[in-house]
Amino acid sequence: MGTVAVDGATLEYDVRGEGPCVVFVHGTGTHRLTFGPVLDAMPAGNALVTYDRRGFGASRGPLAQRMDQHAEDLAVVVQELGRGPASIVAQSGGAVVALQLAASRPDLVSQLILAEPAVHMLRVPSLAALRATSALQRRWALGHREEAVVGFYRWSSGRSDGTSAWDTVPEQWQDIAVHHGGAVIRELRQLMAPAPSAHTIRSIATPTTLVIGDVGPSVFHRTTRRVARLLPRSTTVKVVDSGHLIAIDQPVAFAAVVAEALTN
Numbered sequence: 001m002g003t004v005a006v007d008g009a010t011l012e013y014d015v016r017g018e019g020p021c022v023v024f025v026h027g028t029g030t031h032r033l034t035f036g037p038v039l040d041a042m043p044a045g046n047a048l049v050t051y052d053r054r055g056f057g058a059s060r061g062p063l064a065q066r067m068d069q070h071a072e073d074l075a076v077v078v079q080e081l082g083r084g085p086a087s088i089v090a091q092s093g094g095a096v097v098a099l100q101l102a103a104s105r106p107d108l109v110s111q112l113i114l115a116e117p118a119v120h121m122l123r124v125p126s127l128a129a130l131r132a133t134s135a136l137q138r139r140w141a142l143g144h145r146e147e148a149v150v151g152f153y154r155w156s157s158g159r160s161d162g163t164s165a166w167d168t169v170p171e172q173w174q175d176i177a178v179h180h181g182g183a184v185i186r187e188l189r190q191l192m193a194p195a196p197s198a199h200t201i202r203s204i205a206t207p208t209t210l211v212i213g214d215v216g217p218s219v220f221h222r223t224t225r226r227v228a229r230l231l232p233r234s235t236t237v238k239v240v241d242s243g244h245l246i247a248i249d250q251p252v253a254f255a256a257v258v259a260e261a262l263t264n
Contacts, residue, residue, distance in 0.1 A: 004080045006073040008254070009061025013051035013077060017042075020082030020110075020260065023049045025074065027092030028061070028118065028191070029058030029153060029177050034169070035122045040104055043259055048084075051077055053094070055183030057176055063183050067093075067190045071100035076237035078108045085110040090117045091247055092156075092189055092220070099227075100196050102206045109153065110206075112224075112260050115246045116220040117227050120194050121197040121200075124222035132156070140185055145195060148176075159243045160215040169248060188226035201230040208234040209261040211254065216243035 004011045013030060016039055024035045032050035037098035039048050052059040053070055062071050074097055078084040085108050094115030102109045132155040139148035150166070159167035166174070176230065208231050213222045228236050237257050242249040 004077050006076045011051050016048045017046055019046040021086040022046045023086045023088050023095055025090035025094035027094045028187045029107040031176050033173055034248055038227045038247050038255045040253035044257055051171050063186050067096055067195060068100045069225045070097040074101050075105050075108055084108045087111045087262060089113040092116040099201060102204045103196055104198045109206050112206050112208040116224050118191055119223050120226055121129050122192055124226055126219040129219040145181055146178050149178055157243055157245045165243055165245050165248045167223055170219055198230055210234055210236040211246055211257055212238050213246050214238060214240055215241035220244045
């Protein structure tokens, strides 16, 4: 475990293994520990880096003022570790960060592997997503903070059969996720902006694999398909029986997708 100083914040990171660098970027509300089961299932031959983004997990310092600040932080992580260019594996809101990095610093990114990127959500809205976001902000404003974030996590990690990945993760992971609820509120507001723009996404030449589940909230299927349309040379891989948080729902299958993309 180590730390990287980035513009007033300190980010915690871990490195496992040796070889070409693969950096895992967690989504909104999760943290680096949630990639543990994926790393356990990965074959040897790469340096696997996980880190807590600004405002999440064990990282310390001021919250991000905008989503591209996370991309600036990620650039520092890759450069500080001296391991670039890196393959970037990212989930949900973290995939938005990865897209921004690939657009702004293509020299640092060798390929993208993006699990259900939560980009342009207002361009492809769903009633369930709007209700979940509204409920989160209403409960938070009333002071019911734990209820607010837990309700949102249950929705975002929910499955079509009524179950939720939230109820299956270790209590430690839940406690960390509840603790950084303020960062979740701020990031969700930032994700409502159409950034990176469609033009910016189209400009990305980095080889890209999109990963999509089949039983999670429909809004994330729509955002993934939108990115696929903007990046027509990308490849889309479906992970069966997975909700939105594919790395948590199906870590072994997700690791297999990542390993295959790295090999190719």
